[in-house]
Amino acid sequence: MNYSNFTQNANKPFVSITGQDQESISFILSNTDLSVANAIRRAMIAEVTTMAIDLVEFENNTSVLTDEFIAHRLGLIPLFSSDVDTMIPFTSRECSCQQYCPSCSVELHLNVKCDQESRSVTSNDLISVHQQIKPITSESDSGILIAKLVKGQEISLRCIAKKGIAKEHAKWSPCAAVAFEYDPHNRLRHTTYWVEDDVKSEWPVSKNGELEEEPAEDEPFDYLAKPNKFYYNVETTGALKPQEAIIAGLKVLQKKLAFIKKNVEGIAEEVGTGGVEERMF
Known part of the structure; x- marks a missing residue:
């Protein structure tokens, strides 16, 4: 989806992409409230579901x-999670299995024995039974280092990956970082x-400031102004x-708002019929 093609409307939020690659994206969100912009940031960091290793059974180490x-x-090795929605949340009662099964978890195996002077054990040695949910590959394709072995040493284990969110543990967060800025010129x-001497030299404006007109020295301060343009990376x-x-x-944010809307409407109906006392939110 190309958000940069969205039509700008003075009354509706709109997004414009300023840069992107395989691992990051930069965009500007305009015409919305600071609380909404920050809620989107928090949702991306802590409430997006991914797959991560949660149980490790060692056979030999x-x-x-x-x-x-x-x-x-x-547990901290990222797993490809584009198919995460096909998995049943392990913490829910939706899965009928007693412990774990292919519907709510993914099994991975690591069996490495060093037969040479030394050997690095990496995420490339983790073999997943799921074709899509597996360890990510690095740019160098050497994998993420897990341990180093010398001749005669070995590691043999089984991992169980489950669905979760970063509110439970940071290993489930899909985001390494979310930079968030508004009003770069303050x-x-x-x-x-x-400031000890000069604010401009001691506190240089970020690159986002280049996308806004620099304020004049005699620009009056607007006490009623609110931020309406937010820069994300x-x-x-x-x-x-x-x-x-x-x-x-x-x-995630849409579901939360829909849940609140549904409950508020339900309370309003009960109030209208005299079922509950009227309350303030």
């Missing part, structure tokens, strides 16, 4: 690293700078594409 250390590293005075872990993370975050 003769490396210098403890089981717990390796398990922690495995017209609204929301930021107080510690979303960098993903690779579990989801940047566009997928944004759309998923918007869907």
Whole structure:
């Protein structure tokens, strides 16, 4: 979907993309409230579902690293999660299995023995039983380092990946970072700078300031002004594409608002029939 083709409307929010690649995307969101813009940021970071390793069963580990250390590293390896919606949430009662099954989890195996002087164990050695949900590949294709073995050492284990969100654990976050800025020239005075000599040299304006007209020295301060243009830079872990993370975050926020709307309407109906006392929100 090309958001840069959206028609600008003075009364409706609109988005324009300023840059993108395989791992990140930069865009400007305009004509909305600060609370809404920040809610989108928070949803992308903490409430978008992905797959991550949550259980590790060791069969053999003769490396210098403890089981717990390796398990922690495995949990932080991003897994391709574009097909995450096909999985049933493990924490829900929707799945009828007793422990875990292919409907609510993905099994991965790691079996490595060093037969040479030394060997690196990476995410490329993790074999997934699911064709789509598997460890991401790096640019160098060397994989993410898990451990190093010397001759005679080995690691043999089984992993169970489950569906989750970063509110439960950061390993499920699809975003490595979400940069969020508004008012780069500080017209609204929301930021107080510690200045020793010259504010312009000590606090240079970000590159987003180039997209706005620099304020005049004698520009009057508007006490009623509110921010209405927000600059985002979303960098993903690779579990989801940047566009997928944004759309998923918007869907999460939409569901939350729909839930509130439904309940408010239900209360209003009960109030109208005298079922409950009228209340303020």
